[in-house]
Every structure is written in C-alpha cells, then in structure tokens.
Amino acid sequence: MTGRNSKNNGRFLEMTAAIALLLTFLFVTSTCKNGGRDGGSSSEPARDVTDAREDTSITVRDMAGREITFDRTPERIIGLRAGALRLITWLNASDMVAGIEEPERNADRPYLFAHPELRERPVIGPLMGGDAELLVAARPDVIFMTFATSGQADELQNQTGIPVVVLDYGDFAERRGVLLESLELMGRVLGREERAEELTRFIRSSIRDLKDRTGDVNSGERPRAYVGGISYRGAQGINATEPHYPPFRFAGIDNVAADLDEQLINPIDGTFIDKEQLLMWNPDVLFVDLSSWQVVQPEIRSGTPLYNGLSAIGEGRVYGLLPYNNYAANYEHMLINAWYAGKQLYPGRFDDIDMADKADSVYKAFLGRGVYDQVSGTMNGGLRSLSGEL
Structure with missing residues (x-):
C-alpha cells in the first residue's frame, strides 16, 4: 500500500509540474505577442478591440422617431432636401460632404459663398429628394434628410442601404427649439456636439441681446x-x-x-x-x-x-x-x-x-x-x- 501510494504520488507530482510548465509557456508566449501589459506593441488584445468598437457606436432617435445605430462616426455625409446642406455647413462639416443636389452648384446662398468647394462635389440628383443610384455611388455613411416623413426615410434607406436621419428644420418663431434639437442630433451623429452647443449659445445670446435693447418699449410706442x-x-x-x-x-x-x-x-x-x-x-x-x-x-x-x-x-x-x-x-x-x-x-x-x-x-x-x-x-x-x- 505504501509503495503503491508513493508511486502514485510521484506520478501526480510529475503531472503537476508538467501542467505548471505548460501554463508558464503559454503565459510568456501570450505576453510577448501582446507586447506585455504596459503595451510595448501597437497590437491590442481582441477583447480590447471589441470594447473600442462598442465605445464608438451610438444609437440615435431621429426627428421622425426612428432609431438608427452607427458602429462608428460617419466620415462621408449627404444633406438631402431644403436646408439640410445649410445645417451641415453650420456644424463645420462641409469637408465631409460626399455629394450635393444639382441646383446647389449655381445657387447664390451664403453657405455656398462660404464653402465654394461644395459646388465641385458629385451630383446626387435633383432638389428635394436626390436619386437613389447617384446616392449609392457617392458612398455616404449617412444621409441627413429634411422635410421627410418616417415612411419616406425608410423607403430611401431600403433603396440605398444607407442610414437616413430625418431632421426637422423648425423655424425661428414658434419652433426654434425643434431646429436646435436637430442641430444637437446632427452633432451626436458626427461627433460635433461642442460645435452644436456653441452655435445654440450664439443664437440664443443674439436673440436675447436684440430683445434686451427694445424690451422696455411699450406696445403702443412700437x-x-x-x-x-x-x-x-x-x-x-x-x-x-x-x-x-x-x-x-x-x-x-x-x-x-x-x-x-x-x-x-x-x-x-x-x-x-x-x-x-x-x-x-x-x-x-x-x-x-x-x-x-x-x-x-x-x-x-x-x-x-x-x-x-x-x-x-x-x-x-x-x-x-x-x-x-x-x-x-x-x-x-x-x-x-x-x-x-x-x-x-x-x-x-x-x-x-x-x-x-x-x-x-x-x-x-x-x-x-x-x-x-x-x-x-x-x-x-x-x-x-x-x-x-x-
């Protein structure tokens, strides 16, 4: 009994040592491939890459109530229908524009005077809707679309396979807040939240300054x-x-x-x-x-x-x-x-x-x-x- 146990104990110790040696080898090999914990190499563990992708993905709800998820920040964009390209230029995103509606090329509009390079972008169709084939050819990562219903946006998204974000152009009278919400939405999608906030502050402060100058004038004297x-x-x-x-x-x-x-x-x-x-x-x-x-x-x-x-x-x-x-x-x-x-x-x-x-x-x-x-x-x-x- 004692001899048999001694032999078994010996085998057990040999197996334990072998397993320990194997684990040590695997640990050293993995550490070398990954550059060590402190990152001597530009490579990152697969788990960290997955986490990075998750950190850059966002889901937004557009102004038509639709949910759109982006795995990464868009790099190529298009503004479709009235006012959409104007809002893009407000966010200092003209360099991201992948195409414009045909009549924008010769229009006399402030945003085109400020960014004449937009006139040279590929044409993506006529006013108020574009052309599905030309939109696909421009390869945008997102289409911002104004004056559109949820159904119209879904139809265009299905036709092109490109995410469509509906904006509400609002107005400067009763629906100014809606316009500012659209700016905030665009800022989130493009990673330009600070720019959207900056412009919102400017609009509000300008209107406040104007009103402060005449606010004490009686209605009968206006x-x-x-x-x-x-x-x-x-x-x-x-x-x-x-x-x-x-x-x-x-x-x-x-x-x-x-x-x-x-x-x-x-x-x-x-x-x-x-x-x-x-x-x-x-x-x-x-x-x-x-x-x-x-x-x-x-x-x-x-x-x-x-x-x-x-x-x-x-x-x-x-x-x-x-x-x-x-x-x-x-x-x-x-x-x-x-x-x-x-x-x-x-x-x-x-x-x-x-x-x-x-x-x-x-x-x-x-x-x-x-x-x-x-x-x-x-x-x-x-x-x-x-x-x-x-």
Missing part, C-alpha cells in the same frame, strides 16, 4: 411695419408677406400682418394679402425682401396707387432686407435683418452697430467666414434704403 416680397418658390410681389416674421419680433417692431386670420397664413406655399389691405394698414415703415425687389419695385414706384397711398413711401421709410427664403429659411439672414431693422427704427438703441461688421460676424458664427460682400453683391448693394430707387 413702430408698425410691414414686410413684402417674401420669396416663396421664387420672387413675389409686395402682397407676399410673413405674419410671424421673426426679425420684427426680435427687434421690438409691431407687424401689421400679425393679426391675419390663421386660415390665410401658409408658411409653405406663402401668405398673400390684398394690396387694398396694405393701404388700410398704412404701416409706419415698409420693408421689402430684396430677393423680390425686381417684382416689387414696379408696384410701389412713383405714380402707383401704393406710392400715393402709403405714408411710409412718401416719407422715405422703405428699406431692403436680405432674403428670408432660399431653399428653406435663411436663419442667418433673420438675425442680420433683425439688427438692421432695429437700427433703422431705434437708432439710439443700436448706435453701436455697424451693419457690415454685424452681418459678417453672424456669417462667421454660422459658416466660419464673412460673406456679406458676396451676398450683397447679388442684390445690388444689400441692406439699404430703397426710397431713392422709387
């Missing part, structure tokens, strides 16, 4: 103004207006069209009034959207009923504003127009503002560079009094 020639799918006449015109709100100006029946207000197809209504309102000040000046000018020039009937024209209070719409609303221009309108109607409260400098500061905040000279060059001088042109 100037009454009208803005005509608002562009809806092209230049329009003096009767095309915007009852919720944000620049007036920001600068403490009463909009004579603000009390229009809601059934007459159409932000998509345009809000149009009768010229007789404008004569009845007889606003203190008349503003004209310069995108429509060639249409409006003959309607209010010397000898016309409006010229003879509107005191604002007879007293030289007619001013031109930068385009409100140009493939969706020009939000940069809304802020610039608010500063200009405020300076004309409250000169003492805006006497520190040089409009060319202010305009370029707004463009720089949104687009990275000042382009006021180029924008005004497309409209024979930009922001200005129009009385001498009547």
Whole structure:
C-alpha cells in the first residue's frame, strides 16, 4: 500500500509540474505577442478591440422617431432636401460632404459663398429628394434628410442601404427649439456636439441681446411695419408677406400682418394679402425682401396707387432686407435683418452697430467666414434704403 501510494504520488507530482510548465509557456508566449501589459506593441488584445468598437457606436432617435445605430462616426455625409446642406455647413462639416443636389452648384446662398468647394462635389440628383443610384455611388455613411416623413426615410434607406436621419428644420418663431434639437442630433451623429452647443449659445445670446435693447418699449410706442416680397418658390410681389416674421419680433417692431386670420397664413406655399389691405394698414415703415425687389419695385414706384397711398413711401421709410427664403429659411439672414431693422427704427438703441461688421460676424458664427460682400453683391448693394430707387 505504501509503495503503491508513493508511486502514485510521484506520478501526480510529475503531472503537476508538467501542467505548471505548460501554463508558464503559454503565459510568456501570450505576453510577448501582446507586447506585455504596459503595451510595448501597437497590437491590442481582441477583447480590447471589441470594447473600442462598442465605445464608438451610438444609437440615435431621429426627428421622425426612428432609431438608427452607427458602429462608428460617419466620415462621408449627404444633406438631402431644403436646408439640410445649410445645417451641415453650420456644424463645420462641409469637408465631409460626399455629394450635393444639382441646383446647389449655381445657387447664390451664403453657405455656398462660404464653402465654394461644395459646388465641385458629385451630383446626387435633383432638389428635394436626390436619386437613389447617384446616392449609392457617392458612398455616404449617412444621409441627413429634411422635410421627410418616417415612411419616406425608410423607403430611401431600403433603396440605398444607407442610414437616413430625418431632421426637422423648425423655424425661428414658434419652433426654434425643434431646429436646435436637430442641430444637437446632427452633432451626436458626427461627433460635433461642442460645435452644436456653441452655435445654440450664439443664437440664443443674439436673440436675447436684440430683445434686451427694445424690451422696455411699450406696445403702443412700437413702430408698425410691414414686410413684402417674401420669396416663396421664387420672387413675389409686395402682397407676399410673413405674419410671424421673426426679425420684427426680435427687434421690438409691431407687424401689421400679425393679426391675419390663421386660415390665410401658409408658411409653405406663402401668405398673400390684398394690396387694398396694405393701404388700410398704412404701416409706419415698409420693408421689402430684396430677393423680390425686381417684382416689387414696379408696384410701389412713383405714380402707383401704393406710392400715393402709403405714408411710409412718401416719407422715405422703405428699406431692403436680405432674403428670408432660399431653399428653406435663411436663419442667418433673420438675425442680420433683425439688427438692421432695429437700427433703422431705434437708432439710439443700436448706435453701436455697424451693419457690415454685424452681418459678417453672424456669417462667421454660422459658416466660419464673412460673406456679406458676396451676398450683397447679388442684390445690388444689400441692406439699404430703397426710397431713392422709387
């Protein structure tokens, strides 16, 4: 019994030593391949690589309520439909754009003046939708799409195999928060959260500054103004207006069209009034959207009923504003127009503002560079009094 146990114990010890030697060999081999715990090699353990992938993947819920997961931060992007490319440039992401809608190549828009290189990007189809085959050929990692339903986004995603993120372009009046949510969403997808926050702060601080300058003016003392020639799918006449015109709100100006029946207000197809209504309102000040000046000018020039009937024209209070719409609303221009309108109607409260400098500061905040000279060059001088042109 004792001898047998001794033999068994010997075998057990031999086996134990062999296992220990094998484990030691495997440990040393693994350590050499992986560069040691402190990382003498650029290689990483497989588990760490998996963890890194998990750290860069995100799932977002777009503005249509759809969930989209990205394994990594997109490097090539496309903005589809009105305003999408504008929002991309706001996030300083123009270098990521893989293609543009065909008419963007020759359009006079601030973001294209600031980033002319976008005009050379491959064409991905016409306005408001693009072309599925051209989209695939551009090889984007994500498509940002405005003015789209959940079903439309799903259809395009199924056609192309490319993730589609729906944005809500919002507005600068009642739905400004929705616009800022879209910016935040884009920032998360592109890893540019700080830029989205920076721009949000600028928008809010600008509006707050404007309102602070005129906030103590009693409603009965506020100037009454009208803005005509608002562009809806092209230049329009003096009767095309915007009852919720944000620049007036920001600068403490009463909009004579603000009390229009809601059934007459159409932000998509345009809000149009009768010229007789404008004569009845007889606003203190008349503003004209310069995108429509060639249409409006003959309607209010010397000898016309409006010229003879509107005191604002007879007293030289007619001013031109930068385009409100140009493939969706020009939000940069809304802020610039608010500063200009405020300076004309409250000169003492805006006497520190040089409009060319202010305009370029707004463009720089949104687009990275000042382009006021180029924008005004497309409209024979930009922001200005129009009385001498009547």
